[in-house]
Amino acid sequence: MDVLIVEDDALHRTFLNEAVRAALPECGQVIEAENGLKGEAQARTSRVEHVVMDLQMNERNGIEAARTIWRERPDTKILFWSNYSDEAYVRGVARIVPEGATYGYVLKSASEERLKLALRSVFIESQCVIDREVRGIQQKSFGNSPGLTDAEYEILVDVALGLTDKAIAQRKHLSLRSVQNRLQQLYEKLGVYETPGQGSEGWFNLRTRAVAVALSRKVLNASAIERAERDLRQSAGI
Amino acid sequence: MDVLIVEDDALHRTFLNEAVRAALPECGQVIEAENGLKGEAQARTSRVEHVVMDLQMNERNGIEAARTIWRERPDTKILFWSNYSDEAYVRGVARIVPEGATYGYVLKSASEERLKLALRSVFIESQCVIDREVRGIQQKSFGNSPGLTDAEYEILVDVALGLTDKAIAQRKHLSLRSVQNRLQQLYEKLGVYETPGQGSEGWFNLRTRAVAVALSRKVLNASAIERAERDLRQSAGI
DNA sequence: GCAATATCTGCGGGTTCCCGCAAGACTTGA
DNA sequence: TCAAGTCTTGCGGGAACCCGCAGATATTGC
Missing domain, CATH: 3.40.50.2300 (Response regulator)
Structure with a gap:
């Protein structure tokens, strides 16, 4: 042995x-x-x-x-x-x-x-x-945040890769609007709307903000993104 | 001692x-x-x-x-x-x-x-x-990539935090267009335009893509973003 | 079977992003 | 001092994003 x-x-x-x-x-x-x-x-x-x-x-x-x-x-x-x-x-x-x-x-x-x-x-x-x-x-639930479903996690990864809504829709065989729906769910769960400082609206680009939040919550990390990148190249490079 | x-x-x-x-x-x-x-x-x-x-x-x-x-x-x-x-x-x-x-x-x-x-x-x-x-x-120059100036690095951090162009302009006391100029430089240096797969245009949201590339090149990492986040809260929370 | 709930989809429009063009402001060096 | 280069700013427009509304389509529980 x-x-x-x-x-x-x-x-x-x-x-x-x-x-x-x-x-x-x-x-x-x-x-x-x-x-x-x-x-x-x-x-x-x-x-x-x-x-x-x-x-x-x-x-x-x-x-x-x-x-x-x-x-x-x-x-x-x-x-x-x-x-x-x-x-x-x-x-x-x-x-x-x-x-x-x-x-x-x-x-x-x-x-x-x-x-x-x-x-x-x-x-x-x-x-x-x-x-x-x-x-x-x-078993989901991480600290105070509610934990993401698989669908939400996958779209998070795609966003973190830098893909556009259209590209994601194509990859996932969804309509543009569905992708955007999932994104909104994601934004909600990650608490992207919470602003540091008070009268601050429009301070954040939600899509990049979501990535930032996910990174600091450790929902995502650099190596997960790298893995996804390799998968992407493989499926796109055929 | x-x-x-x-x-x-x-x-x-x-x-x-x-x-x-x-x-x-x-x-x-x-x-x-x-x-x-x-x-x-x-x-x-x-x-x-x-x-x-x-x-x-x-x-x-x-x-x-x-x-x-x-x-x-x-x-x-x-x-x-x-x-x-x-x-x-x-x-x-x-x-x-x-x-x-x-x-x-x-x-x-x-x-x-x-x-x-x-x-x-x-x-x-x-x-x-x-x-x-x-x-x-x-001493700059990292692998094949040309290395970022301080100005470019700072704007990269702001983008990675999820700030909008307008918010960055305000923080940095610049006009909107200047921020966008610096962003374009950044995109250029990070090689954000290079596409995996051939006929792929409009696949990437440049701003999130820049973050992804920076992360996998180790120009950025999660703890740098967290530090920047704390600085942001401090300067915004006054 | 039939509501109740969740998800997918299209439409419309307000906002932001990305960037070419061009004119001013600033540094640098001969 | 003048010229060449860099950085900043404004304008304008096409594309992408964010999202409320509403109908269509599952999925679930009873």
């Missing part, structure tokens, strides 16, 4: 290595990769079935790496180990988990005990383990 | 602690703080003059913490220790360094030797030490 660790930070990597060996004394080799790309390659060549994956990495982030790994071998067990519980990451992971796959999501701020427990649960017991804080985000 | 370490990741914190003790055997206490807010408080109460500061933190990021510390005691020596060399961070730091202050900027990916050297240079020799990779960004 080999384990692959994909993590770009050297300190965290050695820490993980030790934690894995301690939590899974019965395990065989522990392989390390320092970015998503190398992680994919390692997973392919060494055929590991157990992966600990960081999310935020330079060459290729954890979500993309996990997607290709799962595409090749959907029964791979992956434990995500991330700094943040951004809604964008949580959604990103949820979006790529294959039917019936086992995975876990633990925050780096968690205790070493929790990490070891998660390692055993996911890799040995084939149980899904989602950190409580992360779970809270998954 | 005491040293304050402000860093939210526990592993990195202990690593830094050891590195500081090893590099500066003559130093006294080594104090730790786990976020920017506590860092500010510690700097105030324990009156340290040497700080090692992470940039990306939850409660208050390193740039803001450094700003308040320097505001209170401009002769404090600060070594920034960051994961990334995003243009947004580099600009953010450069923007708050007081006249004549000594500081350093080292990447976490640097070797332990480089870190220790930087610690001695900044804290003992009062020399500014900027990582080579970071320096490359500071």
